[in-house]
Each structure stands twice: as structure tokens, then as C-alpha cells.
Amino acid sequence: MHNSHKAALVVDLGGTKIITAVVIPDGSVVSRNYCLTLANDGTEAVINRMLSDIDAVLAKTGIKTSNLCGLVVAAAGIIDTINGVIKTSPNLPGWRDIPLRDILANELGIAVYIINDASAAALGEHRFGNGKGVDNLIYLTVSTGIGGGIIMAGELYLGTDGCAGELGHMTIEPQGPKCNCGNSGCLEVLASGTAIAKEAERRLGQGEVSAILTLVDGRFGDITAKTVAMAAKQGDALACQVVARTANYLGIGLANLINIFNPDVIVIGGGVSKMGEMLLKPAREVAKKKAFQMPAQTVRILRARLGDNAGIIGAAAYIFDCNRV
Amino acid sequence: MHNSHKAALVVDLGGTKIITAVVIPDGSVVSRNYCLTLANDGTEAVINRMLSDIDAVLAKTGIKTSNLCGLVVAAAGIIDTINGVIKTSPNLPGWRDIPLRDILANELGIAVYIINDASAAALGEHRFGNGKGVDNLIYLTVSTGIGGGIIMAGELYLGTDGCAGELGHMTIEPQGPKCNCGNSGCLEVLASGTAIAKEAERRLGQGEVSAILTLVDGRFGDITAKTVAMAAKQGDALACQVVARTANYLGIGLANLINIFNPDVIVIGGGVSKMGEMLLKPAREVAKKKAFQMPAQTVRILRARLGDNAGIIGAAAYIFDCNRV
Numbered sequence: 001m002h003n004s005h006k007a008a009l010v011v012d013l014g015g016t017k018i019i020t021a022v023v024i025p026d027g028s029v030v031s032r033n034y035c036l037t038l039a040n041d042g043t044e045a046v047i048n049r050m051l052s053d054i055d056a057v058l059a060k061t062g063i064k065t066s067n068l069c070g071l072v073v074a075a076a077g078i079i080d081t082i083n084g085v086i087k088t089s090p091n092l093p094g095w096r097d098i099p100l101r102d103i104l105a106n107e108l109g110i111a112v113y114i115i116n117d118a119s120a121a122a123l124g125e126h127r128f129g130n131g132k133g134v135d136n137l138i139y140l141t142v143s144t145g146i147g148g149g150i151i152m153a154g155e156l157y158l159g160t161d162g163c164a165g166e167l168g169h170m171t172i173e174p175q176g177p178k179c180n181c182g183n184s185g186c187l188e189v190l191a192s193g194t195a196i197a198k199e200a201e202r203r204l205g206q207g208e209v210s211a212i213l214t215l216v217d218g219r220f221g222d223i224t225a226k227t228v229a230m231a232a233k234q235g236d237a238l239a240c241q242v243v244a245r246t247a248n249y250l251g252i253g254l255a256n257l258i259n260i261f262n263p264d265v266i267v268i269g270g271g272v273s274k275m276g277e278m279l280l281k282p283a284r285e286v287a288k289k290k291a292f293q294m295p296a297q298t299v300r301i302l303r304a305r306l307g308d309n310a311g312i313i314g315a316a317a318y319i320f321d322c323n324r325v
Numbered sequence: 326m327h328n329s330h331k332a333a334l335v336v337d338l339g340g341t342k343i344i345t346a347v348v349i350p351d352g353s354v355v356s357r358n359y360c361l362t363l364a365n366d367g368t369e370a371v372i373n374r375m376l377s378d379i380d381a382v383l384a385k386t387g388i389k390t391s392n393l394c395g396l397v398v399a400a401a402g403i404i405d406t407i408n409g410v411i412k413t414s415p416n417l418p419g420w421r422d423i424p425l426r427d428i429l430a431n432e433l434g435i436a437v438y439i440i441n442d443a444s445a446a447a448l449g450e451h452r453f454g455n456g457k458g459v460d461n462l463i464y465l466t467v468s469t470g471i472g473g474g475i476i477m478a479g480e481l482y483l484g485t486d487g488c489a490g491e492l493g494h495m496t497i498e499p500q501g502p503k504c505n506c507g508n509s510g511c512l513e514v515l516a517s518g519t520a521i522a523k524e525a526e527r528r529l530g531q532g533e534v535s536a537i538l539t540l541v542d543g544r545f546g547d548i549t550a551k552t553v554a555m556a557a558k559q560g561d562a563l564a565c566q567v568v569a570r571t572a573n574y575l576g577i578g579l580a581n582l583i584n585i586f587n588p589d590v591i592v593i594g595g596g597v598s599k600m601g602e603m604l605l606k607p608a609r610e611v612a613k614k615k616a617f618q619m620p621a622q623t624v625r626i627l628r629a630r631l632g633d634n635a636g637i638i639g640a641a642a643y644i645f646d647c648n649r650v
Binding site for chain 2: 078080087135136148150152153155157158159160161162163164165166167169170171172173174181182183252255256259260261262263264290291292293294295298299
């Protein structure tokens with residue numbers, strides 16, 4: 001079988017769960033498995049869980065490794081794509097400089113690629129989702145953190161080491177709160193799901209009144225971006241203000257990306273994007289007001305289409321691309 | 326003569342002067358002329374001055390238009406490269422939606438291209454200057470304003486309309502001063518030459534004492550980034566603080582670019598870069614501290630090499646590239 005017709009084996013290595021899947025060249029997911037990551041068990045235990053899930057998926061589909069064009073692992077964090085090393089990952093505490101490509105390639109005897117999950121999702125949306133066929137696409141995932149991916153002239157741009165696209169770590173408020181990356185006032189610490197929950201918590205802690213507290217039965221620790229979104233949908237004033245604040249910061253980040261990249265499309269994915277137009281409409285308005293007129297008129301700011309499968313499908317697209325060249 | 330051996334005619338259309346030159350494919354400038362722009366005379370007068378300077382340069386070199394691979398005009402501002410239109414230019418008041426490509430092509434009967442001057446300079450530094458041969462280069466010109474250019478995978482990236490690379494218009498301080506672009510707190514309004522002069526003026530206006538005032542004989546209106554730099558070199562405390570403040574903002578902008586692009590090189594040009602290490606050393610330190618470790622270790626932050634010729638040589642490189650394809 002020619003490589004270009006072979007299926008791709010894909011692992012989405014997340015902080016909570018590991019998804020293992022087989023994807024065929026038209027972007028269809030033909031098999032999908034998952035297990036818990038249990039990252040605290042340590043690197044070796046997690047890698048063993050990946051390997052046994054890979055075995056399970058291959059057994060289920062009856063595909064032999066010789067009939068795969070390779071394995072791609074998509075993970076959050078700073079990935080040295082060139083050398084296949086996970087440098088650091090916010091979701092995988094203790095993972096530092098793990099040469100995952102070589103470890104897995106030795107075990108499986110196939111080509112292995114390691115890629116940032118948001119870069120993978122950018123490629124997924126470009127090949128099979130809401131940016132199909134455009135030249136220039138920026139992908140922003142707004143979730144626990146904020147990640148990004150860059151497609152330029154139709155190709156995924158990964159930078160010199162393979163870690164380009166850390167769009168959540170633009171400083172947009174130098175005096176802003178400390179970010180997990182060590183810097184201050186990053187887009188991520190101002191507009192992520194975590195930021196939404198924290199801002200609601202902060203204001204409730206000052207004694208402000210809101211339906212959010214009822215939704216979590218008074219338990220501050222249970223407040224998430226989702227609870228804030230639910231309260232905002234009910235018209236709760238504090239929740240609406242928190243969403244508006246998030247939309248404003250997101251709009252500033254989007255304006256920066258419009259001025260820098262003059263893209264056809266910005267696709268927004270991740271859990272927080274499920275708020276939909278309640279968040280995206282004001283964010284779009286801020287972005288279009290702040291950016292230069294010509295690129296602001298050109299860009300379409302859309303929600304992601306592939307949802308939770310964007311990373312898997314995009315990672316597969318990455319390996320299909322590598323084999324095409 | 327094959328197109329790839331032909332010379333390029335280049336015009337650098339600035340707010341103060343118009344430089345007209347002939348550049349040959351090895352990047353050498355074989356002839357160079359200039360006249361004052363006198364932009365207040367209006368669009369037509371300026372275009373006529375360009376045309377008569379083009380005639381003068383061609384007469385001087387004895388090159389016929391049939392022996393040119395074309396004309397490139399590099400100008401500051403938002404350029405619709407696809408359609409050859411100057412949308413707006415900070416240096417050319419009153420120029421809005423001027424279809425300069427078609428006007429000049431009709432007059433001269435040769436291929437004409439219009440390109441942003443900082444994008445041209447990026448290409449110049451990549452082909453003939455301090456980023457020769459690297460894959461990924463970001464060019465930042467720090468001058469009256471702040472412009473930028475992006476080279477990715479060895480090619481100039483211009484975005485969907487041709488106006489990508491407005492790196493001076495990242496918002497990095499949302500509550501910051503109003504920028505000429507209409508937004509607030511852009512890198513340009515915080516770290517450009519104009520920003521340096523304004524900050525010095527503001528503090529002197531509050532009665533602070535500094536050698537700057539002596540350098541300008543007490544005339545506030547004569548304070549420029551250059552005067553501030555001179556005073557800082559003499560150890561003047563206020564001037565040193567203004568330079569440090571500029572370096573800090575510049576460092577934030579650089580960190581954003583490192584996290585977004587993971588480039589091999591960032592080249593800094595423009596008049597303000599002539600301050601040299603006094604500005605670049607602290608800016609580099611801030612950038613490397615704020616950005617992620619891997620891309621921060623990779624990137625080299627260098628001064629531009631081509632100086633005032635970067636735009637001209639880069640614009641010529643653009644037309645050589647167009648003819649190569």
C-alpha cells in the first residue's frame with residue numbers, strides 16, 4: 001500500500017485523558033479509544049498506558065503497524081517538534097525534556113511525530129473544518145489555557161524549533177496577573193477559562209451577589225467558566241460583566257493577530273468557545289474596532305467546527321502532509 | 326536579456342524624501358537619487374516628482390525601461406499589495422486608496438509593485454543583511470513609528486491583502502496612550518522614537534532636571550530620540566530612565582514575537598536602533614526573561630546591517646523573487 005493511502009495512528013495526550021485513534025486520509029476517525037492519563041503516576045506509567053491503548057486500538061481495527069503511515073502524538077505545551085521532545089507541558093506535571101518520539105519509535109518500530117495540540121487543531125480546521133481551503137488561518141483555543149496554531153500560505157508554520165504559535169502568551173497587560181509561563185499579563189491569564197473562573201471568584205469573595213453562587217451551592221471552588229456562562233445566559237449581572245471583560249481581552253488579542261497576520265480566518269476553539277456568540281460577538285467587535293481597517297474587513301472570526309476531534313484529525317493531517325512531501 | 330539578470334528600479338517613498346535607485350541582482354545599488362517629497366503639495370505633485378526622478382536615474386545609468394525587470398515602490402503604511410494600492414500612510418497625509426501601481430504602470434509601461442517598506446527591509450536583511458540564509462526572520466524598524474516584516478520558511482509573508490506585519494500595532498498596554506492608528510497602547514506609541522521624545526518632554530514639563538534641555542537650548546520642541554540618546558550616553562539620569570523604559574516596552578514586544586514566531590533571528594532597524602547596545606542589551610534581557618525558554622535560547626536579536634538602504638535593496642529583492650517564480 002502506498003504511504004499516502006495508509007491510515008494514521010494518533011494520540012491526543014491530555015492532562016485528564018489520553019485519546020487514541022485511527023484516522024484515514026479523508027479525515028474520518030475510524031476508531032477511537034480513551035483512558036485516563038493519571039499524570040501523577042509519572043512519565044513511565046503514562047507512556048505504558050499510551051502503548052497499551054495503542055495495542056487495543058490496533059487490535060480492535062485489525063490494522064498492523066506496517067499498514068500505518070506513522071504515529072503522531074499531540075500534546076499541550078512547548079514541543080521541540082524537530083527532535084520529538086516534550087520540553088514542558090502545563091497538563092503533564094513533571095514532564096521535562098521527555099524524548100517521547102524516540103521512546104515510542106523504539107517500542108513500535110514506526111515513524112513517530114510529536115506536535116503541539118493547538119498547532120494540530122489549526123491544521124485540522126484548515127484541512128477539514130472551518131478554514132478549509134483558505135491561505136492564511138490562525139487558530140486560537142480558549143480553554144483552561146490559551147493555545148494557538150498558525151497556517152500560512154496553506155502550510156502549518158511551526159517556527160525554528162517547532163514551538164511557534166504560543167498566541168496565549170502575548171503580553172497584553174504588563175501589570176496584569178502572573179501567568180503560569182512565568183511572565184505577567186499574558187492573554188491566557190486574562191481571557192482563558194481559568195481566568196473567567198478566577199475573576200468571578202475574586203468578585204464574589206468581595207461579597208458581590210450573583211446567581212453563580214447558587215449554581216455551585218455556595219462552593220467557591222466549584223466555580224468554572226461553564227458556571228459563569230450559565231449565569232450570564234440567565235442575565236446575571238456579575239456573570240455578564242465577567243464575560244464582557246473576557247471578550248474585551250480576547251478582542252485585544254484578536255486585534256493583535258489581525259494586525260500581525262492579516263489572515264483570511266481566525267478560528268476559535270476550546271471549551272470556552274462553546275459560550276458561542278455571547279462571547280464571540282463582543283470579542284469580534286473589539287477586535288474589528290482596534291485593528292487596521294483593511295485586515296479587519298478581510299478576516300472572518302469563526303468558531304471551530306471539529307470540536308474535541310480537532311486535535312486528532314489535525315495531528316493525522318500533519319502526518320499525511322509529511323508523507324505527501 | 327533574461328528577466329533574472331535584469332536590474333530593478335526602486336523607489337523608497339518616504340514622508341521626507343523620495344529615494345530612487347537601480348539595484349542589480351547581487352543586491353548592489355548602482356545608482357541612487359533623491360528629492361524632497363513635499364507631501365503637502367498633494368498626491369499628483371508627489372507622483373510627478375517620482376516620475377521625473379525615475380527619468381533622471383534612468384538617463385544617468387543609460388538603462389532603458391525594456392532592460393528593467395520592473396519597478397517597486399516601498400512605502401510606509403497599509404499597502405494593498407495584491408491590488409497595488411496605498412490604503413493609508415502615516416508619512417503621506419491625504420493619501421487614501423491611491424492606486425499607485427496602475428498610475429505608474431500606465432506612465433512607464435513596465436511591471437510595477439507596491440510594498441510596505443518594513444516588509445521590504447525584512448526581505449533585504451534576509452537576502453543580503455543580518456539574517457542571510459535563515460529560515461525564519463522577524464524585522465522590526467523602530468523609527469518615528471514601528472513597522473515590521475515577516476520572513477517564514479525563507480519567504481516574505483504578506484498576509485491575505487498584503488498588509489501583514491504591523492508589529493508596531495500589537496496592543497501591549499490597553500490603558501496606554503492613544504496611537505495614531507486609532508487604537509491605544511500599541512508598541513509604537515510606547516517604544517518608537519516619537520514615544521521617547523514625548524516621554525522626555527512630559528517629564529521635563531513637570532520640572533525635572535536633565536542635560537536634555539541643555540542639548541536643545543531649552544526648546545522643548547527640538548527634543549528628539551537622538552537628543553535623549555545623547556544625554557543618556559553622557560549618563561544623564563532622566564535620559565537613562567527614558568531609554569530603560571523604552572527598552573522594557575521593546576522587550577515586551579520582542580517576547581511576544583519570540584513566543585508567536587519562534588524565529589531564528591529578529592533584526593532591529595530604524596533610526597532608534599542606532600542607539601545600539603544601550604537600548605538593545607536591556608531590551609534583549611527583558612525579551613529573553615519573558616519569553617519561553619526554548620524559543621528565547623534559539624533567537625538572535627541583532628541590529629540591521631543594511632541601514633538606510635534596507636528598504637531599497639529589499640524592495641529590489643522582492644521583484645527579483647517575483648521574477649524567479
